[in-house]
Amino acid sequence: MIRLYHIVKSYGDRDALRDVSLHVEKGELVYVTGPSGAGKSTMLKLLYGAERPTSGRMLIAGVDVAKMSRGQLPALRRNLGVVFQDFKLLPHRSVAENVGIALEVIGAAPDSIRRRVPAVLNIVGLKGREDDKAGVLSGGEKQRVAIARAIVTDPAILLADEPTGNLDGAMAVEVMEILQAINLRGTTVVVATHDVGLMDRFPYRRLRFVDGRILGGGAQAGGRR
Amino acid sequence: MKNSIFHAVRGLREHTYLAVVGTGVIAAALVLLGGYAMIVTNLGAVVSGWKRDVHVSAYFVPGQSPEAQEAARAELALRPEVELVELVTSAEAQVWMLERVPEVQPIVEELGEGALPASLEVSLRAAYTSPVALDAFAESLREGGHFAEIDYGREWVERSSAFLHTLTILGVALGGMLVLAALFLVGNTINLVVYARRDELEILRLVGASDGYILAPFLVEGALQGLVGGGAALSLLYGVHALVVARLLGGVPLALGEGGLAFLSPVAAVGLAALGVSIGVAAAGFSVRRFLSRLA
Numbered sequence: 349m350i351r352l353y354h355i356v357k358s359y360g361d362r363d364a365l366r367d368v369s370l371h372v373e374k375g376e377l378v379y380v381t382g383p384s385g386a387g388k389s390t391m392l393k394l395l396y397g398a399e400r401p402t403s404g405r406m407l408i409a410g411v412d413v414a415k416m417s418r419g420q421l422p423a424l425r426r427n428l429g430v431v432f433q434d435f436k437l438l439p440h441r442s443v444a445e446n447v448g449i450a451l452e453v454i455g456a457a458p459d460s461i462r463r464r465v466p467a468v469l470n471i472v473g474l475k476g477r478e479d480d481k482a483g484v485l486s487g488g489e490k491q492r493v494a495i496a497r498a499i500v501t502d503p504a505i506l507l508a509d510e511p512t513g514n515l516d517g518a519m520a521v522e523v524m525e526i527l528q529a530i531n532l533r534g535t536t537v538v539v540a541t542h543d544v545g546l547m548d549r550f551p552y553r554r555l556r557f558v559d560g561r562i563l564g565g566g567a568q569a570g571g572r573r
Numbered sequence: 574m575k576n577s578i579f580h581a582v583r584g585l586r587e588h589t590y591l592a593v594v595g596t597g598v599i600a601a602a603l604v605l606l607g608g609y610a611m612i613v614t615n616l617g618a619v620v621s622g623w624k625r626d627v628h629v630s631a632y633f634v635p636g637q638s639p640e641a642q643e644a645a646r647a648e649l650a651l652r653p654e655v656e657l658v659e660l661v662t663s664a665e666a667q668v669w670m671l672e673r674v675p676e677v678q679p680i681v682e683e684l685g686e687g688a689l690p691a692s693l694e695v696s697l698r699a700a701y702t703s704p705v706a707l708d709a710f711a712e713s714l715r716e717g718g719h720f721a722e723i724d725y726g727r728e729w730v731e732r733s734s735a736f737l738h739t740l741t742i743l744g745v746a747l748g749g750m751l752v753l754a755a756l757f758l759v760g761n762t763i764n765l766v767v768y769a770r771r772d773e774l775e776i777l778r779l780v781g782a783s784d785g786y787i788l789a790p791f792l793v794e795g796a797l798q799g800l801v802g803g804g805a806a807l808s809l810l811y812g813v814h815a816l817v818v819a820r821l822l823g824g825v826p827l828a829l830g831e832g833g834l835a836f837l838s839p840v841a842a843v844g845l846a847a848l849g850v851s852i853g854v855a856a857a858g859f860s861v862r863r864f865l866s867r868l869a
């Protein structure tokens with residue numbers, strides 16, 4: 349599903365990623381881990397097209413995205429959900445509007461938006477919260493709204509950059525359980541985190557980055573352990 | 574499209590103050606432009622009224638018979654440039670002169686019959702009163718050999734034409750600067766709206782919105798602002814025009830064309846509103862595109 353070959357990403361003369369090659373199979377859940385500044389966020393930014401690699405080849409679902417133009421990005425992003433540590437919700441809009449925005453953008457009919465939003469809120473455990481303003485929710489609830497927005501279009505891949513970084517232990521576990529459930533429905537999930545406790549509790553393959561390099565070969569076949 | 578209009582209206586409602594400022598700027602620019610255009614148009618009407626009176630005097634070479642003079646008059650009367658042509662005989666000219674300047678009587682008597690040349694007094698049609706046309710007309714008279722001198726207020730015609738020309742050029746230059754200033758100011762209000770909505774735009778981009786999808790509601794917003802600003806400007810101009818006309822009716826009737834003090838022509842009014850819409854749309858386009866180009 350995701351294949352990287354000798355990817356280098358430089359910011360000026362600083363290399364954020366150095367010769368990274370890795371494979372993530374369809375339906376896999378993998379962690380991208382490593383110390384602060386190792387290149388985890390940079391890695392995810394390349395995957396959703398916020399940054400272009402300096403060199404190397406990158407295939408997502410068979411499509412070469414390394415040299416994608418700005419105009420081609422929307423198509424990539426509609427097949428790819430992204431979740432951030434800081435949620436990126438619109439606090440003054442309702443939960444339903446925050447989730448529905450992803451469907452509006454792809455031109456879904458109002459009818460189907462009204463049907464699918466409650467269904468996906470059910471998956472993330474926010475049934476009946478459609479009309480609450482996103483700003484009044486707890487951190488864990490906000491992150492679940494963000495996840496709902498990321499998966500409401502049924503993307504093939506879900507990327508999460510420190511999704512539990514702003515959450516305390518219990519909420520982090522809840523969020524991780526949801527990501528796990530989404531993965532079990534067939535979505536490929538990539539989670540960047542340095543929360544070792546969480547990774548131990550939910551054991552999946554770890555892609556360990558240090559100083560922009562991947563340790564121990566990212567290409568090895570993984571799958572659930 | 575329906576979606577864009579919905580988002581545009583929501584955007585305008587969420588940022589009413591900025592929308593009103595932007596609309597006001599467009600309206601103000603259009604009032605200045607439209608007012609100026611109205612003044613220049615009316616001045617133009619006055620000047621072309623003057624031009625209608627452009628008068629050419631052609632003085633005969635001495636010794637032409639009255640029949641030859643009459644034949645020349647008849648020939649001139651047929652030319653398309655000529656509105657009216659009158660023959661003033663030497664005797665008539667003398668009477669005219671003595672009526673106005675009796676002091677010259679001794680001189681005129683000394684010179685005897687034919688002291689003053691006979692002339693043709695020609696009024697030209699308005700379409701032939703430009704300086705170039707006047708010169709051509711005078712030249713054609715000279716070529717005939719009948720006339721010793723051709724007299725016309727060339728300098729004066731040139732001056733009034735040049736004045737109007739200068740006013741028009743000045744208007745275009747000032748208008749251009751005004752449009753640029755309006756674009757800049759409206760663009761800045763839209764920059765503020767974009768800044769206030771940056772999180773939303775970033776999220777839209779993230780979930781796969783194209784630039785066009787993000788841009789469209791802003792363009793609709795800009796068009797609406799331009800339309801409302803244009804309507805406001807035209808209403809205001811119309812009101813001021815009505816007021817001025819009402820005042821003038823009781824007072825001095827200005828030497829204006831038959832229409833009196835004219836309002837903008839329908840074409841100019843529609844053009845003004847269209848200019849407002851263009852300013853709104855262009856300002857939105859610039860501001861949003863600039864923001865989007867920095868967004869991944």
Ligand SMILES: Nc1ncnc2c1ncn2[C@@H]1O[C@H](COP(=O)(O)OP(=O)(O)OP(=O)(O)O)[C@@H](O)[C@H]1O
Nearest residue numbers: 359362363364383384385386387388389390391542
């Ligand atoms: N836009 C940028 N300009 C310059 N340097 C950058 C930029 N983005 C990232 N970097 C650098 O690239 C390196 C990797 O950054 P990155 O954000 O990927 O780290 P990370 O592994 O996500 O760290 P953290 O755990 O703190 O989030 C860092 O040295 C960072 O300073």
Ligand SMILES: [Mg+2]
Nearest residue numbers: 388389390509
């Ligand atoms: Mg990071």
